[in-house]
Amino acid sequence: MKIRFYNAKILTFTKDFEIIEGELWVEDSRITYVGKGILDSEDIFDREIDVNGNLIMPGFKNAHTHSAMTFLRSYADDMPLLDWLNTQVFPMEAKLNGEEMYHLSKLAILEYLTSGITANFDMYFCPEDVSKASIEMGFRTVMCGGISQFTGETDYSLDLLDGYYRKFNHYHERIGYRLGFHAEYTATRPLLEGIASLAEKYKAPVFTHNSESLAEVEQCIIRNGMTPTGYLNSLGIHNYGGGGFHCVHMTEGDLKIFKEKNLTVVTNPASNAKLASGIAPLKRMLDLGIPVAIGTDGPASNNCLDMFREMFLTTALQKLKENDASAMDANQVLYMATIGGANAMGLRDCDSLEQGKYADLIVIDLNQPNMQPLNNITKNLVYSGSKQNVKLTMIHGRILYEDNNFYVGEDVEKIYSKANEIINSKR
Incomplete structure (x- = not known):
């Protein structure tokens, strides 16, 4: 599976808190490219995601x-x-x-x-x-x-x-x-x-x-x-x-x-x-x-x-x-x-966003009131960010959560129901 994230702000953590603008590519479980757009006509992706100026960062x-x-x-x-x-x-x-x-x-x-x-x-x-x-x-x-x-x-x-x-x-x-x-x-x-x-x-x-x-x-x-x-x-x-x-x-x-x-x-x-x-x-x-x-x-x-x-x-x-x-x-x-x-x-293979590391990343929605204006994105994350800003969560190259939907191979309602069943049986 090859995925291209483009039109993104990217916090890689390879250069302190510097945020670059460009794109990030994932193939199977690994990051294959981070940087300015260099799309070649020979590059074929299974999915291309327009990040719309939002932030990609390590999970x-x-x-x-x-x-x-x-x-x-x-x-x-x-x-x-x-x-x-x-x-x-x-x-x-x-x-x-x-x-x-x-x-x-x-x-x-x-x-x-x-x-x-x-x-x-x-x-x-x-x-x-x-x-x-x-x-x-x-x-x-x-x-x-x-x-x-x-x-x-x-x-x-x-x-x-x-x-x-x-x-x-x-x-x-x-x-x-x-x-x-x-x-x-x-x-x-x-x-x-x-x-x-x-x-x-x-x-x-x-x-x-x-x-x-x-x-x-x-x-x-x-x-x-x-x-x-x-x-x-x-x-x-x-x-x-x-x-x-x-x-x-x-x-x-x-x-x-x-x-x-x-x-x-x-x-x-x-x-x-x-x-x-x-x-x-x-x-x-x-x-x-x-x-x-x-x-x-x-x-x-x-x-x-x-x-x-x-x-x-x-x-x-x-x-x-x-x-x-x-x-x-x-x-x-x-x-x-x-x-x-x-x-x-001990997760040194999925800490920062760089070529060769596991694709464990999240997309933060900056186009919400609590993240505007973009005076300082990293400090916004800590002081005004919230779970509502998590737009996508990818682990090992697989998107498990996107736009309030789960892709975990499970019926979410059944998970909720089972948890309630368990606690009720213990009272």
Whole structure:
């Protein structure tokens, strides 16, 4: 399949935030050309799309989420984090089976597509079923291990994690897997030591929830005499990199470890605000050169999977925290939501728009009131952009969403119906 996008503004991310005018060609799964129009009479395309002066850019990379938690959207709200987890989320999750996670993940994928998200970093159970949903719908997913003391005996869980890592990194071209565990407070020391051994075995990065709430940090200090970051570092968990989701309550010592180990912070501002967890010190992290990506977190704690809202909150809350309107530049945030997430997930083949890379891209409708005038397109995306501006989402060279229509090989109404059926059966 050869597709030509022409008459376009293109943000490639190969030269910072420069926007060029021209066209972009796709053949099968790869980008074959980006630049000024050089159409030759011998060039034949299966489809030619007049972009009408709108913007083509890399898709957003949702660097932390729990897709199948769509069944808990607006089910248990307005509760403190640990109470919410222990009395509502964990008990309900225990009732789910793999087939149900498969259907619930499909609902999340539909929402990702409407938000211009072309890949997600998904921490959940039953990776066979999660990956099946992504493969069938044409989506790109990097899965992250989420084992804990609740998911089986320590050795059994480690064997699973080891097997998942080997299997799903050679499973499908749009599927990947990273070592990970739920959190320090849901893991025993033997389990963490085992994960550190796996990281050593594969020379692999490890990801986990880290310092999301103040109570989590305080309890870790009581148990271990160290913060979560310090404790995990003492066990060698991050000797080969990785990162932390949330990272709201970080000490200077924690940040020093993140800098030394080249760990990525994945910030989740909407979830952290909704659960009153706090505001991560992103300005300090960036000043230290710590890489930052953005994730929505799951639809039970957010409750929407919308990268535009995450971008706005990332910059706005940082300005508020620092009492400084210049504390977080919108272009930095746009980078976090695209290239930053791709780097965290290891997606170096679909981060920017250039010849030879996978065609994971979106078209943003600039011909709407919230994007006019075009004083600064990239900052418009962060400060005034919304899901309504996503006109097209392409992943691996395949258009999955265009002009409010889905092309995922599924009946959308059946996906909605199945999600409601699942939650109703669990009440």
